Amino acid sequence: MTSLHTTPHTVAGPGTVAGPGTVAGPGSVAGPATPLAAVADPFGWLDEAAEARRRTGLVRTLRPRPAEEDLLDLASNDYLGLVRHPRVTAAASDAALRWGGGSTGSRLVTGSTALHAELEAELADFSGAEAALVFSSGYTANLAAVTALTDADTLIVSDELNHASLIDGCRLARAEVTRAAHRSPDAVRAALAGRTRRRALVISDSVFSVDGDAAPLAGHAAACRAHGAALLVDDAHGFGVLGPGGAGATAAAGLAGSPDVVTTVTLSKSLGSQGGAVLGPRRVIDHLVQAARTFIFDTGLAPAAVGAALGALRLIREEPQRAERAREVARTLSTRLAAHGLQVSTPDAAVVSIRVASPEAALAWATECRRQGLAVGCFRPPSVPDRWSRLRLTARADLTPDQIDHAVATLTRTAPR
Structure with a gap:
């Protein structure tokens, strides 16, 4: 299950006007039966949508990763560190x-x-x-x-x-x-x-x-x-x-x-x-x-x-201790990052997030972390419903004390000022 929130769950119901992506329900207004003029470029609206995303700093990018990468991974959902076991x-x-x-x-x-x-x-x-x-x-x-x-x-x-x-x-x-x-x-x-x-x-x-x-x-x-x-x-x-x-x-x-x-x-x-x-x-x-x-x-x-x-x-x-270790790492990351004045969530499981002022700042921060050897998640609208962009950290059970130190040092050193 992908780790994202999305827009509110709205469904076109009785009495609603069906818009893009909705299905008109019983009693809905389907509009006049007048034929619409032909569109020269039926996918032209995609260019407008792409430009709107670029203007607001919300472009998502596929980044194929190599089999071996010299990065400390706090971006994946490998909570117990078992993907490569x-x-x-x-x-x-x-x-x-x-x-x-x-x-x-x-x-x-x-x-x-x-x-x-x-x-x-x-x-x-x-x-x-x-x-x-x-x-x-x-x-x-x-x-x-x-x-x-x-x-x-x-x-x-x-x-x-x-x-x-x-x-x-x-x-x-x-x-x-x-x-x-x-x-x-x-x-x-x-x-x-x-x-x-x-x-x-x-x-x-x-x-x-x-x-x-x-x-x-x-x-x-x-x-x-x-x-x-x-x-x-x-x-x-x-x-x-x-x-x-x-x-x-x-x-x-x-x-x-x-x-x-x-x-x-x-x-x-x-x-x-x-x-x-x-x-x-x-x-x-x-x-x-x-x-x-x-x-x-x-x-x-x-x-x-x-x-x-x-x-x-x-x-x-x-090895049932892996569950408690993942929670312990999450608490450690949260406590230490909060001590540096960052807006950090209090974790109930293995997810830790840090609020960032803008999508652009979040992306720039995540990019700089990666440049310095740390992979973190970057969540921006519309994936976050409250409009707050975040860096999202995965607290893995197999993280060592040195790796935790590296993560905290990198995040605090590169944080937006």
């Missing part, structure tokens, strides 16, 4: 050699291997869930959970700072959607109390990807239970870092195995691989197999990624 890469290689380079088809045709089933069983056991279902990405896992667990008689209550994939799931769902104030069980409770739909699903990230703040999951669960609602938790940034031995945020909140809680995870962060999964009650997982379009119509996750995730999962079960 010999056991993880060997598991990926062994899986590819045995099962092939791809899964060959959708999970319901030829894309499910014995290795997929093995990973699903171990993910469920590790997290305390009844069952698990593996997807090709965390994004598709979120789309599946939101769309397949709701219908036109459902109210979705979604935290206003939820991840883009959850917001897209809300847009695709046929449900009524309302946004709740960030990290507010009271706002969730109020939305549920006023609902007119038969069913309700409350959706929240466990750890929000920009600032690393954790959702009050116990409070959300209590609000849900008071009003007969289900809870869907996106644990992309909590799984492997929070809970006993890294079992996840739902386990940390005492919600693992609950019959009214569903969790989504990504395999691309703490497990150092690729893919995603939905964890929850067996009947939920069985329903997703039958109804989730991003499961039914998508090619199954490649065996190498399945093997890597399984190897990493077994490794962190043997």
Whole structure:
């Protein structure tokens, strides 16, 4: 699951005028039937959009990285430092050699291997869930959970700072959607109390990807239970870092195995691989197999990624201290950078962010850090909904004291004045 927020989740509904990218709903105004004049260059508007991004300093750039790079990496989501662990890469290689380079088809045709089933069983056991279902990405896992667990008689209550994939799931769902104030069980409770739909699903990230703040999951669960609602938790940034031995945020909140809680995870962060999964009650997982379009119509996750995730999962079960170490590194980075007067978030997991005055300043700071041997994330609007640009740091469990010293020294030395 990509670590970005996005614009508010708006959907064209009754009485709205359908604009670019929206679908006119019942009773919407589609405008006059007068034919529009032909456009000489149908993609000319892309040049205008690109120029607007350049003017505001919001151009994104693909930077292919080499296999070996002389940089200290605080930009990736490799929270437990397992991407290059010999056991993880060997598991990926062994899986590819045995099962092939791809899964060959959708999970319901030829894309499910014995290795997929093995990973699903171990993910469920590790997290305390009844069952698990593996997807090709965390994004598709979120789309599946939101769309397949709701219908036109459902109210979705979604935290206003939820991840883009959850917001897209809300847009695709046929449900009524309302946004709740960030990290507010009271706002969730109020939305549920006023609902007119038969069913309700409350959706929240466990750890929000920009600032690393954790959702009050116990409070959300209590609000849900008071009003007969289900809870869907996106644990992309909590799984492997929070809970006993890294079992996840739902386990940390005492919600693992609950019959009214569903969790989504990504395999691309703490497990150092690729893919995603939905964890929850067996009947939920069985329903997703039958109804989730991003499961039914998508090619199954490649065996190498399945093997890597399984190897990493077994490794962190043997080394549960990695989760606490990642949290310790995050606290150390936050405390030391704050002592230098930087606007640093207080981490609840392994994400640390530093606010920057402007997109241009953030990009220049990140660029100078890279020049001095430190890779950091650079988040700018519209990826951050509050308009504050940030540098985002990943607190990896395998960082040494010397590497932490180097990161702090580089960030403070190059900070905008």
